[in-house]
Amino acid sequence: MNRGLKQFVPASRSLLRNQTCRTSACLVSLKSLPKASNAAAVQKRFLTQSVARPISFKGIFGAKNEEPEKKLVLEQDNLFHMLSQSPLPEMKDRAAIVNKYGVCPVCDTHHEEHEAKKKPTYDCPDCGYPTHCSEEHYHEGYQAHHAENCAILREINEDDHDLRSGRPMREFEFPSAQGFDEAVNMANWDVFFYTRSFPSMDSDRSMRHVSKLLTYPMSIAAVLHQSSPYKYGEQVTAEGMRSIAALRTILYPHNQVSNDAQTQIRTDTINVYLVGARAEATLPSHIWLQLAYLFPATPFHIHFIGPDALAPNQEPHTKSVNERLLFTYDNAMYHDYHETIEKFDPYTDLFFLFSPGIGHGDAREGWKTSIEKALETKCPIFVTGYDEADMKNDVEAVEQDYNGEFDWVLKPTVNEFRSLKRDVNLMDLRQSIFANYGIWGIRGKRYDVTHDPESNE
Ligand SMILES: [Zn+2]
Ligand SMILES: [Zn+2]
Ligand SMILES: [Zn+2]
Known part of the structure; x- marks a missing residue:
């Protein structure tokens, strides 16, 4: 069914970088599309790629904030x-x-x-x-x-x-901070909504609306959380378990200290590097707060990095949502941003690439320096894809281009926290995708391998 989608997807990220409009309205408004001489081709690529890798979610919440009494x-x-x-x-x-x-x-x-x-x-x-x-x-x-x-x-x-x-969107009224002893289960969306007491998640339509946005923070949480749907020996490898266990020693400090100290605990900060960030960089902060709420002792610093991480009129900046959630937005290429970070630590740092298209045509070369830098850190790198073929394409590219340089952390699997809402390709209505449909993870090898160019041909 996704036959043909691929041929449009390589539409280069540099093309999108030059777009001046980042609101979601721009995906559906002819007026705001570029007027170049090759406008038709540009528009065609822009529209198609925007389905697979949406550039902004601002439209969904913008109107609501501006007119609270929308009729x-x-x-x-x-x-x-x-x-x-x-x-x-x-x-x-x-x-x-x-x-x-x-x-x-x-x-x-x-x-x-x-x-x-x-x-x-x-x-x-x-x-x-x-x-x-x-x-x-x-x-x-x-x-x-x-x-x-x-x-x-x-x-x-x-x-x-x-x-x-214009109806009140009650399903977007999310629960706030959870108690230290609240037991959340992250087996899947249903169980998560139930155990986390989401108030109005009573229809499939509500689930579709909400999962389309929450898929970003919850795909991350599902990997980190101790009730993760991905199990050691199944999707998680032995090397993967070492990586995830390292992060969990920070995220679950109560496993190590006495009960009465719990309320005062504030752990080290977990850094999440979102490389090639696009739509996820436009999510309202309350969507990302749902990630922080799941780990009550831990501050999170989310780094939105890449050419599409900022609107064209914005400067790189860092902002604090509260004492446990910090955002940095930077439109530098990741390999340049990388040099500004003092150190990386597998206990506190991880990478997430949402539908990066590592294996797609001309994007493949552009990703190389960034992937190499991320592998050097020995921190885990998680990647999503929008369907089976997209995921396979990226995995094959990584296996070819970084052969011998990485260990598997998470074998390619269907993401329990994928978007449940389909996005249709307006260029060809026979094609539709689910954002973050699949997930997999790798990590740079932890020891130096002697490189033998001859055996590596
Ligand atoms: Zn016809
Ligand atoms: Zn005919
Ligand atoms: Zn029909």
Whole structure:
């Protein structure tokens, strides 16, 4: 089903670096797209890559903060609309994007030449998306569309109208700090929401909305937490257990001290380096606070590093959310930022790369210096991918390019804390992904290996 997605994904990160618009509205607004002479090609790549590696989540919360008494636009029984006739301009824009850049799946199978493929302008009455070029092709492709995509698109249609309906989003009212003895279980989203007492997580739709944002901090927490879904001997290797155990000696100090000292404990700071940070750098701080709450004794310093970690008008900066959560934003390339850090310590430091596309075409070379620097630290490096093929592609690139330089920490596995909301590729509605679908981890080898160039050919 993801056939074809790959060919767009290498769209270089430098391309995105030059975008001036970082709001999520920009993904669905034609007006804000670049007007270069090769605009069509640029837009096409931008739109497609934005699905796999969203650049911003600001739109989701921005409106709410600006108008606290936002009025209800859509009732709960009125969430399904033809995108082209949606009362929400953003959704209408989305239809216009599909009209302009999408592909009719029937034309796509009939014709070899791109010129002969017509744009989808016929709206499917069941999902509300413009899916085919004509009523004739709609009927011709009806079975394939309804067997594979229509229900998915209908769900996305209703979810997106719900998110912008103006109803109070109670599922985004998260629990605050947890007690030292509160037992949270991180086996999966359901158990996590339940044991952490999330108040209004009572529908699949709420789970989809919330998981799309919480997938970033919770993918990290799931690796660190003592009730991690990833087990030693299953997904976690022996070397991986050493790395994770080192971090847990900091995160769980009560295993080492007497009970009455617990309330005063403040451990060393855990540094999380988010290399190539994009959308995760735009998440509101209360989303990241959920990570800190899970480890009540430990301060976290999250480093959002990479060309897309800041809006173009922003300077690198550090800000403190509270005494246990610190953010640094820097748009330097990681290998340059690396040189500014005094020391790395496998007990307190780890790396996270969200859908980096290490193995994708021209990105592969660009990642090399950064990956090498991260491997040198001997701190664990965790990586996510948006589907099976994306993950496989990155893993293969790492196995080829850093052969003999790393140990496995976490074998590639489905991420229990992936986004449950699908993101659809507007360039080809047959393709959709889940952010952080899979996860894996490696670490630089801890001893110096004698390098023998001959045996390494
Ligand atoms: Zn057609
Ligand atoms: Zn035809
Ligand atoms: Zn449909």
